[in-house]
Amino acid sequence: MRSWRFVSWLMVSASIFVIAALTAQQRPPDVPYVPTPHEVVREMLRVAQVGKDDVVYDLGCGDGRIVIAAVKDFGAKRGVGVDIDPERIRESNENARKAGVTDRVRFLQRDLFETDIRDATVVTLYLLPSINLRLRPKLFRELRPGSRVVSHDFDMCDECEGEGSATCIKGWHPDKVLRVRGPYREHTVYYWVIPAGVAGTWRWTVQTPRGERQYVLKLRQRFQKVMGSVSADGQETPITNAQLVGTQLSFTVAREIGGQKVTMRFSGRVNGDTITGTVDIQGGQFAGKRDWVAKRDKVNLVGTWQWRGGSIRIEQRKGELAASFVNGGQVTPINDFYAWGAGIYFTLDRAREDVYEGVVEGDRIVGTVNGSKPWEAKRK
Numbered sequence: 001m002r003s004w005r006f007v008s009w010l011m012v013s014a015s016i017f018v019i020a021a022l023t024a025q026q027r028p029p030d031v032p033y034v035p036t037p038h039e040v041v042r043e044m045l046r047v048a049q050v051g052k053d054d055v056v057y058d059l060g061c062g063d064g065r066i067v068i069a070a071v072k073d074f075g076a077k078r079g080v081g082v083d084i085d086p087e088r089i090r091e092s093n094e095n096a097r098k099a100g101v102t103d104r105v106r107f108l109q110r111d112l113f114e115t116d117i118r119d120a121t122v123v124t125l126y127l128l129p130s131i132n133l134r135l136r137p138k139l140f141r142e143l144r145p146g147s148r149v150v151s152h153d154f155d156m157c158d159e160c161e162g163e164g165s166a167t168c169i170k171g172w173h174p175d176k177v178l179r180v181r182g183p184y185r186e187h188t189v190y191y192w193v194i195p196a197g198v199a200g201t202w203r204w205t206v207q208t209p210r211g212e213r214q215y216v217l218k219l220r221q222r223f224q225k226v227m228g229s230v231s232a233d234g235q236e237t238p239i240t241n242a243q244l245v246g247t248q249l250s251f252t253v254a255r256e257i258g259g260q261k262v263t264m265r266f267s268g269r270v271n272g273d274t275i276t277g278t279v280d281i282q283g284g285q286f287a288g289k290r291d292w293v294a295k296r297d298k299v300n301l302v303g304t305w306q307w308r309g310g311s312i313r314i315e316q317r318k319g320e321l322a323a324s325f326v327n328g329g330q331v332t333p334i335n336d337f338y339a340w341g342a343g344i345y346f347t348l349d350r351a352r353e354d355v356y357e358g359v360v361e362g363d364r365i366v367g368t369v370n371g372s373k374p375w376e377a378k379r380k
Helices: 002-026 038-047 065-072 086-099 129-142
Strands: 055-059 078-083 105-109 122-125 148-152 156-160 168-172 176-181 186-193 200-208 211-222 225-232 235-238 240-245 248-257 260-271 274-282 288-296 303-307 310-317 320-327 330-334 337-340 343-348 354-361 364-369 373-379
Touching: 038 065, 038 122, 038 148, 038 176, 038 186, 055 065, 065 078, 065 086, 065 105, 078 086, 086 105, 122 129, 129 156, 129 168, 129 337, 200 354, 211 343, 211 354, 225 240, 225 248, 235 248, 260 288, 320 337, 320 343, 330 343, 354 373
Parallel strands: 055 078, 055 122, 078 105, 122 148
Antiparallel strands: 148 186, 156 168, 176 186, 200 211, 200 288, 211 225, 225 235, 240 248, 248 260, 260 274, 274 288, 303 310, 303 373, 310 320, 320 330, 337 343, 343 354, 354 364, 364 373
């Protein structure tokens, strides 16, 4: 009896395994397999500055050529390829064996949307625009600031000025756009760096002969684009030349102090709610380079925020912020949701392309809809 039960258990287990394997293969690939030319592979890895400390993920890896080149030709620490097609995974493993890099690469037969990419420092893509847009929130949720993303031929803009355009009207504008000549046509390579979250109110003090002078920096953020102003002594001055590359933030403030024109160039590294760096002051009695440390006001994004058109519920789920739109008794998850510091950005009803963005100030969110119409929500 025990032997029969054991055999029965083995048969049931084997059946479950076969069903699970078949189920995993039932969903067809999101994009057709088209290999990236080797010239383009090299340029993608070169612009991402892949080196010995990098872990490179290729989402939709095809025959594995990008992760194999990353470890073999660019010295990456590790490479991981993800593809839902079992035939591509078999081909990738065989190519890795021929290249002699099986100890540093892995190929996973998985849905790229369900793959954990938190240990990646570089992510490469050759998908489709619609897939890139679906993937975009996941990249921001799981990748650390400073991680690089490179896409062959397709960007992450909701709306661009034209095919292959470097100008993004809505969405995530690329940090670089490159043209690469392949065997049969010219290809486009898009490059981004995951930015730190800097939106919110930052404060610091400066010692002067007349005592402490307090500065207040208010920043808004749309992906890596930063806008804002600095206030001191009751005078508010817009910042200029703002740049955010990964965790590195820089901007310029030009104002009159004591009848003299003073230009202050700030640069620093963002680490959570602290910016540490230097300010280079030109003009005035405090000219020179000084240390600069700014602290961000603490805010709580979690809660239900209400306005006339509905409300958004922001929750903490498994250590990450997630959002839902609440309208009457209907609750709809918001997939295209981003939180960067004290700022949020989300899309409602893609048919109307309503883009909401704002900064949390205590128990209210102040921002805009579609970049121009004022929007304010209050904590419920």
